[in-house]
Amino acid sequence: MTERALRLGTRRSKLAMAQSGQVAQAVRQLTGRAVELVEITTYGDTSREHLAQIGGTGVFVTALRDALLRGDVDFCVHSLKDLPTTQPDDLTIAAVPRREDARDVLVARDGLTFDRLNDGARIGTGSPRRMAQLNAYARAHHLRIETVPIRGNIDTRIGYVRSGELDAVVLAAAGLHRIGRIEEATDFLSVDFVLPAPGQGALAIECTAQNAELAAVLAELDDPYTRVAVTAERSLLAALEAGCSAPVGALADLLADGQVVTEMRLRGVVGTTDGSTLVQLSTTGPVPTSHGDAIALGRELASEMLAKGAAGLMGERAL
Numbered sequence: 547m548t549e550r551a552l553r554l555g556t557r558r559s560k561l562a563m564a565q566s567g568q569v570a571q572a573v574r575q576l577t578g579r580a581v582e583l584v585e586i587t588t589y590g591d592t593s594r595e596h597l598a599q600i601g602g603t604g605v606f607v608t609a610l611r612d613a614l615l616r617g618d619v620d621f622c623v624h625s626l627k628d629l630p631t632t633q634p635d636d637l638t639i640a641a642v643p644r645r646e647d648a649r650d651v652l653v654a655r656d657g658l659t660f661d662r663l664n665d666g667a668r669i670g671t672g673s674p675r676r677m678a679q680l681n682a683y684a685r686a687h688h689l690r691i692e693t694v695p696i697r698g699n700i701d702t703r704i705g706y707v708r709s710g711e712l713d714a715v716v717l718a719a720a721g722l723h724r725i726g727r728i729e730e731a732t733d734f735l736s737v738d739f740v741l742p743a744p745g746q747g748a749l750a751i752e753c754t755a756q757n758a759e760l761a762a763v764l765a766e767l768d769d770p771y772t773r774v775a776v777t778a779e780r781s782l783l784a785a786l787e788a789g790c791s792a793p794v795g796a797l798a799d800l801l802a803d804g805q806v807v808t809e810m811r812l813r814g815v816v817g818t819t820d821g822s823t824l825v826q827l828s829t830t831g832p833v834p835t836s837h838g839d840a841i842a843l844g845r846e847l848a849s850e851m852l853a854k855g856a857a858g859l860m861g862e863r864a865l
């Protein structure tokens with residue numbers, strides 16, 4: 547007797563369909579079973595409000611999780627950066643596959659890089675984290691830019707540039723890669739001046755905690771280095787008591803001596819959206835070997851950032 551198809555719950559956006567499709571393919575190969583996509587509409591897809599106003603955390607994931615808990619689907623795929631930092635007890639992140647490029651990119655008119663934008667350039671982004679760091683960089687380099695709050699899916703956002711309404715927009719490289727449009731990036735923003743959102747570029751494959759059998763199968767898709775890195779980044783975010791729409795950037799990366807991984811570095815930033823103040827710190831230590839060690843690393847950096855005044859910079863909300 548053939549087993550029934552596994553049902554993968556997904557949002558309908560192009561990005562969600564692309565990443566769910568890629569994971570579905572990997573699960574088919576892994577299990578030899580059929581995987582069918584089940585489309586689910588989330589509040590984040592239908593609301594026209596700015597993310598910071600609807601509270602940010604969880605707007606894209608709640609409907610998917612409800613479908614999991616109802617048993618309508620067997621597993622789902624989230625962009626890790628969209629997941630709230632507290633994990634519900636009855637759901638498990640069965641796998642965090644190897645991370646895609648974590649950087650933010652610019653899609654600018656006429657192929658322009660950030661440094662070559664015109665004086666007074668209007669750059670679209672709804673993310674307080676991006677606003678804070680772009681404005682801080684512009685201040686330091688005597689560039690005059692204006693960040694313009696926008697939201698919408700990738701097509702909509704790039705559309706503002708194609709229509710001439712904005713000079714540039716900022717997007718995650720990973721999203722463009724996944725939908726096959728990375729060639730449209732005109733500048734890859736170095737993480738030395740724009741730290742990505744915690745978990746950016748990584749996916750989380752989630753199923754119910756009850757479904758241990760499926761969780762064990764999905765765990766084959768887990769990349770342990772990505773898992774500890776995003777755990778440390780999200781621990782930093784949680785310890786700063788900030789959500790996914792907060793002006794917080796974080797990136798954990800591995801330092802290597804030749805081919806040998808020696809240490810992990812965790813960098814974090816918090817700032818005001820106008821870029822006038824940034825608290826940016828980094829810590830380096832042994833690669834965490836457990837979930838607990840990764841959590842501790844994030845907490846440690848958070849407390850150093852709080853001691854430098856990070857808390858006072860997070861009350862802000864985007865327009």
Ligand SMILES: NCc1[nH]cc(CCC(=O)O)c1CC(=O)O
Pocket residue numbers: 561625626627628716717718719720721745746747748
């Ligand atoms: N906030 C929306 C969102 N959630 C995940 C991605 C794609 C990148 C990723 O997987 O980290 C994006 C788009 C963007 O920020 O440009």
